[in-house]
Amino acid sequence: MKQLEEKILADGRVLSEAVLKVDSFxxxxxxxxLMxxxxxxxxxxxKAAGITKILTIxxxxxxxxxxxxxxxGVPVVFARKRKSLTLTDGLYTAPVHSFTKNETNDISVSHDFLGEGDVVMIIDDFLANGQAALGLLDIVEQAGAECAGIGIVIEKGFQPGGKLLRDKGIRVxxxxxxxxxxxxxxxxxxxVPN
Amino acid sequence: MKQLEEKILADGRVLSEAVLKVDSFxxxxxxxxLMxxxxxxxxxxxKAAGITKILTIxxxxxxxxxxxxxxxGVPVVFARKRKSLTLTDGLYTAPVHSFTKNETNDISVSHDFLGEGDVVMIIDDFLANGQAALGLLDIVEQAGAECAGIGIVIEKGFQPGGKLLRDKGIRVxxxxxxxxxxxxxxxxxxxVPN
Incomplete structure (x- = not known):
């Protein structure tokens, strides 16, 4: 998407070979x-995938x-991040490891807002190691819903997440x-190397 | 706003005299x-206030x-919540006490995205005790910016936050x-009891 690439070139700040800051937009x-x-x-x-719900974090x-x-014209559900969940009644939960922070947090979504019959598009801002996407996929699976694919704003194509997901047959x-x-x-x- | 009140009546769940769940929208x-x-x-x-930036949490x-x-047609900045901030270089920070969770967290905004000359509208989902709004106002003040007012989606008018803010002369x-x-x-x- 040309408009986004131009914005990254104009306003993104590359801090190292792995860290891109896009805090300004x-x-x-x-x-x-832009959003x-x-x-x-x-x-x-x-648009042809019959999406009934969008899941993000x-x-x-x-x-x-x-x-x-x-x-x-569909609802959005955002997964919540918490240090660790003690009360998980009524929640789908999945662990997500952050390599940057070297910690694992649980993400959760209420049973009320995702279930069988849902066709889900997952959206996230970044794809690097793919850990957040895997956690969200885990939750879609627990809900008995179908994942139509994953929409990523910025992929760090030199990190393994994209290949990992595409090798599973997931549309990214x-x-x-x-x-x-x-x-x-x-x-x-x-x-896009699909 | 009639559409919002109708949505609250249709889909909100009152769990007690103080707790309204609007998790479904x-x-x-x-x-x-609706958003x-x-x-x-x-x-x-x-629209007549000359807003240059929206601040939320x-x-x-x-x-x-x-x-x-x-x-x-203006940018939005969201304050981040963290347990406690050790590195505060380049950040405006303010403590926000949560009566529900009985804990105080820091919120922070980068110096890069708020400064003198900004006319800020603060937006938040709920107003109850007003602690989040006071924290955001503190940050606007630290930045040397002007607060044009606060937009609240749902106010619990029977709790003290709204009066506290309006008594300070802040437009809510x-x-x-x-x-x-x-x-x-x-x-x-x-x-609205302004």
Missing amino acids: LNHQIDPA KAIGEEFASRF ESSGIAPAVMAGLSL ETLANIKSMEPGHVEFYGE | LNHQIDPA KAIGEEFASRF ESSGIAPAVMAGLSL ETLANIKSMEPGHVEFYGE
Whole structure:
């Protein structure tokens, strides 16, 4: 998605070969018009999939997910992150490991908002090692719902998450797929390697 | 806002005289079309205020704030919640006490995204005791920015936050102001008591 790639080139900050900060429009400050364009792009790519629900994870997934939900006319559910869950009655839960923080947290979704018959699009801001996406897939499976695919705003294509998910046969739609980066330079894949 | 009050009556669940669950459209599952209507209502009420930035707090403030930002054409910044901040370089921070959880967390906003010259609308999902709003106001003040007012989706008008803020001379715009509630019944104020 050209508009997003241009925004990353203009306003993203590459801190190292693995760390891209997009705090100015996605992860801390949010550009609502860009989120709308992103949501419409996800909606357009999944419009034939019969999506009934969008699943994302707090906090940075919410803005693009809500815009996609607006465009498709379906509700959005965001999984909550907690240190560890003691009360899990009525919740689907899954562990998500963060390599950056070197810690594992539980994510959870209420039984009330995901179930059999749902066709789910998962949306997240970043795909790197794929741990959050795997946790969300686990929850979709626990709910007996179907996952139509995963929409990712920015994929770090040089990290293993994308291949891991695609090798499982999961449809992954990435709007900006980074081939490599270093401070001052970001290179994108020309095409999503689906 | 009639559409929101009707949604609360239809889908909100009053668990006690103080606890209203709106997990089905605001706090866990999100109704994107309702969020758009809410955002447009906030934008309309503050359209003459010269807003340059919207400030909210993760996670449930993000959806209504992004829709208001889309309508006004301004960026949204969400304050992050953390247990306690050790590294505060480059951050405005403020403590926020939760009476429900009986704990105090820090919220933070980067210096990069709020500063002198900004005219800020604060948006949050709930107003009860006003602690989150006071924390966000503290951050606006630290930034040397101006607060044009606070937009609240649901105010528990029988709790002290609204009076506390209005007594400070702060403009508070509430879309659904609850006078009293009990399981099976919610009563709204006819007019916002500004």
